[in-house]
Amino acid sequence: MCGCRLSRMKETTNKNDLVEALCRELGFPKKETQNIVDSLFEMIKIGLEQGRDVKLPGFGNFLMRNKKSRLGRNPKTGEQVEITARKVISFKASSILRDRVQKGGIKKK
Numbered sequence: 526m527c528g529c530r531l532s533r534m535k536e537t538t539n540k541n542d543l544v545e546a547l548c549r550e551l552g553f554p555k556k557e558t559q560n561i562v563d564s565l566f567e568m569i570k571i572g573l574e575q576g577r578d579v580k581l582p583g584f585g586n587f588l589m590r591n592k593k594s595r596l597g598r599n600p601k602t603g604e605q606v607e608i609t610a611r612k613v614i615s616f617k618a619s620s621i622l623r624d625r626v627q628k629g630g631i632k633k634k
Contacts, residue, residue, distance in 0.1 A: 540566075573614055585618040 535542075540562060548558040569587065572579045579587040594610040618626070 576612075581619075583619055583621045585616055585622055588615045588617060589613075590615060 544555065544559050544562050547553070547562065548555050551558065553561075569579050573587060573589060576589055578589060581587075590613050592611055592613055595608050596605050597608040598604070599606055
């Protein structure tokens with residue numbers, strides 16, 4: 526298991542936080558680590574653009590769904606409007622990730 530730890534205690538972790546943690550863990554130069562992280566996210570984006578689900582064991586699945594068109598309502602006017610068919614991305618956490626989050630994972634200081 527990775528011993529990576531995010532150094533700053535914040536409510537939100539961003540891509541730069543991930544790069545810095547991986548840089549410390551792997552000992553790679555920051556630019557190389559940034560390229561690895563960017564490549565990973567790009568591969569996920571390409572898979573989703575091509576309509577494929579992206580499965581990351583132990584983490585979760587990014588799933589593509591097709592939503593049918595339907596009638597909706599404009600909240601300001603109350604007028605009915607057609608909501609067009611579209612593709613949506615959803616994320617389903619793995620049972621491993623869900624269990625870890627429920628147990629509290631790493632405790633904050």
